[in-house]
Amino acid sequence: MDPLILTAAFVFGYLAYRLGLPPLVGFLVAGLGLSAFGFSSTPLLRIGSDVGVTLLLFTIGLKLKIKDLAKPEVWAGASLHMGLAVSVFGFALFCLGFSGLRFFMGMDLDTALLVAFALSFSSTVFAVKILDESGRMNSLNGQTAIGVLIIQDVVAVIYLTVSTGKVPSIWALLVIALLPFARKIFQAMLTRVGHGELMVLFGLFLALIAGAHIFESVRLKPDLGALAVGMLMAHHPRAKEMADVLMSVKDILLVGFFLQIGLTGLPDMSGFVAAGVLVLLLPLKMLLYFLIFTRFTLKARTSFIITMNLANYSEFGLIVGALAVTSGRLDPQWLVVIAIALSLSLMLASPLNKYADQIFSRMSRPLKRLETQRRHPEELPIDGVPWQIVVLGMGRVGVGAYDWFQERFGHVVSGVDFDEEIVTTQLEVGRCVSEGDVMDPDFWRRLPATQGVVKLVVLALSNLDAMLYAAEKLKEIGYRGDVAAVARYDDEVALLREAGVNIAFNIYGEAGAGLAAHVCESLETFQD
Numbered sequence: 036m037d038p039l040i041l042t043a044a045f046v047f048g049y050l051a052y053r054l055g056l057p058p059l060v061g062f063l064v065a066g067l068g069l070s071a072f073g074f075s076s077t078p079l080l081r082i083g084s085d086v087g088v089t090l091l092l093f094t095i096g097l098k099l100k101i102k103d104l105a106k107p108e109v110w111a112g113a114s115l116h117m118g119l120a121v122s123v124f125g126f127a128l129f130c131l132g133f134s135g136l137r138f139f140m141g142m143d144l145d146t147a148l149l150v151a152f153a154l155s156f157s158s159t160v161f162a163v164k165i166l167d168e169s170g171r172m173n174s175l176n177g178q179t180a181i182g183v184l185i186i187q188d189v190v191a192v193i194y195l196t197v198s199t200g201k202v203p204s205i206w207a208l209l210v211i212a213l214l215p216f217a218r219k220i221f222q223a224m225l226t227r228v229g230h231g232e233l234m235v236l237f238g239l240f241l242a243l244i245a246g247a248h249i250f251e252s253v254r255l256k257p258d259l260g261a262l263a264v265g266m267l268m269a270h271h272p273r274a275k276e277m278a279d280v281l282m283s284v285k286d287i288l289l290v291g292f293f294l295q296i297g298l299t300g301l302p303d304m305s306g307f308v309a310a311g312v313l314v315l316l317l318p319l320k321m322l323l324y325f326l327i328f329t330r331f332t333l334k335a336r337t338s339f340i341i342t343m344n345l346a347n348y349s350e351f352g353l354i355v356g357a358l359a360v361t362s363g364r365l366d367p368q369w370l371v372v373i374a375i376a377l378s379l380s381l382m383l384a385s386p387l388n389k390y391a392d393q394i395f396s397r398m399s400r401p402l403k404r405l406e407t408q409r410r411h412p413e414e415l416p417i418d419g420v421p422w423q424i425v426v427l428g429m430g431r432v433g434v435g436a437y438d439w440f441q442e443r444f445g446h447v448v449s450g451v452d453f454d455e456e457i458v459t460t461q462l463e464v465g466r467c468v469s470e471g472d473v474m475d476p477d478f479w480r481r482l483p484a485t486q487g488v489v490k491l492v493v494l495a496l497s498n499l500d501a502m503l504y505a506a507e508k509l510k511e512i513g514y515r516g517d518v519a520a521v522a523r524y525d526d527e528v529a530l531l532r533e534a535g536v537n538i539a540f541n542i543y544g545e546a547g548a549g550l551a552a553h554v555c556e557s558l559e560t561f562q563d
Contacts, residue, residue, distance in 0.1 A: 066297015096265020
């Protein structure tokens with residue numbers, strides 16, 4: 036990679052981070068700026084970008100269950116939105132053909148529908164990055180957004196197959212038929228692969244060879260292969276560990292993806308006007324998402340957060356544009372226009388996602404009028420029980436704290452987690468755990484009265500922002516008991532204490548102290 040490209044990526048990514056925006060916004064700006072000075076994408080950048088997207092879809096698969104795609108709000112919501120978006124956008128673009136704007140002049144209805152189809156997709160890469168950073172990948176809104184994006188990806192595969200005439204090989208049926216048998220072999224290997232570099236290499240093998248390469252060899256979409264193999268491994272106990280060890284590799288390679296979008300090029304002034312018009316159509320796309328999700332009994336807030344996750348255009352629009360240019364149906368400059376619109380949509384979507392909760396709070400009254408009277412099963416009120424200790428976050432730390440408190444004080448402990456699968460697993464082993472998203476203001480409103488009952492709240496969440504938000508909400512509801520929290524870094528400990536947490540400690544430091552205590556205790560026992 037050109038040293039200047041790498042330097043620009045770091046500088047602008049750092050500036051975006053310091054401004055409170057996701058670094059990917061800086062990467063997009065860096066690409067656009069470099070494009071203005073005559074830089075273009077390089078082969079190495081394109082390869083890294085492709086591998087990054089493949090790893091991204093593989094890690095999505097590791098966290099996704101097929102049952103999540105079967106939910107009506109996912110498959111029906113995605114299908115309904117795509118149909119409405121193509122119709123509404125297509126009509127709007129066709130009407131713009133009579134506006135006098137150069138890029139829209141002479142656009143017939145078929146071409147307008149083609150561009151509308153490209154604009155109906157949302158960016159999988161962006162949504163997953165945002166959900167990863169916010170720690171909401173396994174929440175209701177996270178799983179719904181990812182499910183919708185996967186349905187869109189399946190439609191994309193079908194479209195590419197039909198439009199390019201690239202019919203899957205007859206061997207594709209054999210590959211698909213062998214997937215269940217391959218799953219047993221791969222899961223047995225994952226059990227025995229260890230925790231070091233072999234885990235990383237095995238993950239790369241599964242994503243790039245067993246998934247992408249094998250699917251491409253039978254003329255199926257490589258990214259779909261990576262997603263499929265990831266989903267095969269999703270139920271393995273070490274699937275999350277594999278996703279975690281691949282995270283750094285994936286994130287570095289995805290820098291190339293966002294740089295490449297910006298390096299697509301800059302249009303003339305009329306092209307910028309056309310890109311601006313496409314961005315102005317985004318609110319229509321967002322409105323359709325919100326109305327559809329609320330019709331499937333999701334709360335207004337949940338529907339709003341999902342809408343923010345999907346409030347952008349997709350890199351798939353560039354692929355559709357390239358096919359249309361090849362067939363002579365679009366001017367080549369449309370590729371640049373779509374790339375600019377995509378870049379602008381991601382830049383706008385970043386702050387919208389960062390401040391989605393605050394935005395919803397200000398708009399909640401009119402938005403809640405659009406809710407249905409029925410409530411989604413995963414958003415029903417939480418039953419009141421005589422909790423004295425509440426553990427928010429039932430990962431390994433939360434479970435350890437729960438068990439220790441229960442052994443010491445009896446059945447006065449309850450846990451809360453937003454991951455449905457974690458909640459189900461904990462209930463099966465006899466722990467009292469409820470499903471709830473602490474980042475959801477309505478979660479706090481749905482809680483039963485706790486005054487004088489709950490004496491200790493333990494924040495065992497993986498996301499610092501979520502813990503700070505929970506500490507703030509505890510103050511708002513008038514909670515007067517103790518609050519304890521775990522952190523990964525010393526600066527996080529300071530922030531938690533400033534937020535009103537009584538006891539905050541570095542989990543790694545405490546782990547070392549705990550180990551030393553156990554060793555000393557064992558030695559004293561041995562000496563006796």
